[in-house]
Amino acid sequence: MKIFRHSKHAVYFAVGLGFVLLLLTKSYASTGILRDLAQQSGITIGASVLMEPFENDAVYQETLAQEFNSLTPENAMKFSHLHPEKETYDFTNADKLVAFAKEHQMQVHGHVLVWHRNLPDWLTDEDWYPNTLEKILKWHIITVVEHYHGQVDSWDVVNEAIDENGDLRDSIWLDGLGSSYIEESFHWAHRADPNAKLFYNDYRGAGLGDKANAIYALVQDLVQRGVPIDGVGIQMHRSIQDPPNPERVAANISRLNELGLSVRITEMDIQIYGDEPPDDEKLQAQAQVYQDIMEICLAAVDCTGITTWGVSDQHSWIPYTFDRPDAPLLLDENYQPKPAYHALTETLAQ
Numbered sequence: 001m002k003i004f005r006h007s008k009h010a011v012y013f014a015v016g017l018g019f020v021l022l023l024l025t026k027s028y029a030s031t032g033i034l035r036d037l038a039q040q041s042g043i044t045i046g047a048s049v050l051m052e053p054f055e056n057d058a059v060y061q062e063t064l065a066q067e068f069n070s071l072t073p074e075n076a077m078k079f080s081h082l083h084p085e086k087e088t089y090d091f092t093n094a095d096k097l098v099a100f101a102k103e104h105q106m107q108v109h110g111h112v113l114v115w116h117r118n119l120p121d122w123l124t125d126e127d128w129y130p131n132t133l134e135k136i137l138k139w140h141i142i143t144v145v146e147h148y149h150g151q152v153d154s155w156d157v158v159n160e161a162i163d164e165n166g167d168l169r170d171s172i173w174l175d176g177l178g179s180s181y182i183e184e185s186f187h188w189a190h191r192a193d194p195n196a197k198l199f200y201n202d203y204r205g206a207g208l209g210d211k212a213n214a215i216y217a218l219v220q221d222l223v224q225r226g227v228p229i230d231g232v233g234i235q236m237h238r239s240i241q242d243p244p245n246p247e248r249v250a251a252n253i254s255r256l257n258e259l260g261l262s263v264r265i266t267e268m269d270i271q272i273y274g275d276e277p278p279d280d281e282k283l284q285a286q287a288q289v290y291q292d293i294m295e296i297c298l299a300a301v302d303c304t305g306i307t308t309w310g311v312s313d314q315h316s317w318i319p320y321t322f323d324r325p326d327a328p329l330l331l332d333e334n335y336q337p338k339p340a341y342h343a344l345t346e347t348l349a350q
């Protein structure tokens with residue numbers, strides 16, 4: 001049976017069908033404009049990635065590759081995940097993320113080599129002699145960084161080593177090794193991959209407050225003593241009720257740049273303490289915070305980009321950690337662009 005009287009009708013049908021299919025796909029996946037614009041502006045727009053949706057949700061992967069040009073494993077490179085037993089490393093999950101990034105021409109930011117949380121029981125259950133603990137940390141860092149030599153562009157070498165008062169945080173590392181564990185960690189990571197960019201990363205250090213000043217003093221000292229540190233990751237877990245002050249963030253980035261350090265805006269999510277569905281006024285306020293931070297990053301001498309802490313609101317750590325609804329990211333639960341997404345694309349387009 002002949003369905004089309006002319007072959008050109010078959011062509012029209014095929015084109016029409018293709019268009020409808022494209023529209024259907026686009027109503028689930030997002031547009032890809034954000035990644036393109038970030039690329040053109042020479043910055044990274046990143047997202048942290050969770051293994052569960054990465055492995056089970058095709059739209060999650062598709063959105064990740066379309067919208068972002070950088071990824072940070074949210075948990076898969078933490079100590080307990082990579083090094084679950086004293087003599088055992090397990091790179092399975094982290095390798096999948098690194099391979100995905102390579103396939104989609106995305107940068108990889110490694111998170112995290114030294115942290116006081118997410119440590120395996122074999123490590124925390126024992127009292128170690130300092131020289132044994134030092135060997136454990138040293139070989140953990142060297143093994144992980146060497147495994148990803150040339151594949152991970154940058155690392156959070158030390159994360160959250162300063163507490164709320166601006167003092168060095170009590171941790172297994174500080175207690176066992178003293179404050180020198182910080183600089184030693186940078187040396188070990190540098191030795192394992194001299195081309196990887198090495199960062200100190202922390203939260204509530206965005207403006208010019210006590211904690212930001214303590215971070216500044218720490219990294220200034222490292223720079224002055226020739227420790228191989230390339231930059232500072234400024235985490236941005238904030239809310240519309242308690243937004244960062246744009247002038248103070250800009251001034252803080254500027255003084256870090258003057259030390260010769262790059263800055264990355266890491267772990268950005270802006271909580272709205274939302275109702276479901278989120279109220280439009282709150283989403284607009286959230287968009288303003290994202291826009292302010294993007295403008296600051298673009299205007300800075302050396303701000304390499306922004307990483308959001310999650311791909312979409314569906315998998316943000318906020319609702320499951322605090323057991324309440326929220327919508328802190330750029331894409332909503334259905335991966336649709338929110339006002340914050342549009343604020344970033346408009347800012348980048350200008």
Ligand code: G3I
Pocket residue numbers: 050074075078117118159203235267317320
């Ligand atoms: O795997 C289970 C899953 O089966 C269960 O359904 C789910 C809900 O309770 O929990 C899952 O494990 C959780 C895991 O995240 C994966 O979602 C862990 O309990 C939870 O402790 C873990 O939390 C992570 C947290 O760091 C601690 O490592 C968050 O995802 C992650 O977003 C958070 O990230 C940190 C950065 O590394 C450092 N800066 C602060 C930031 C937020 O706390």
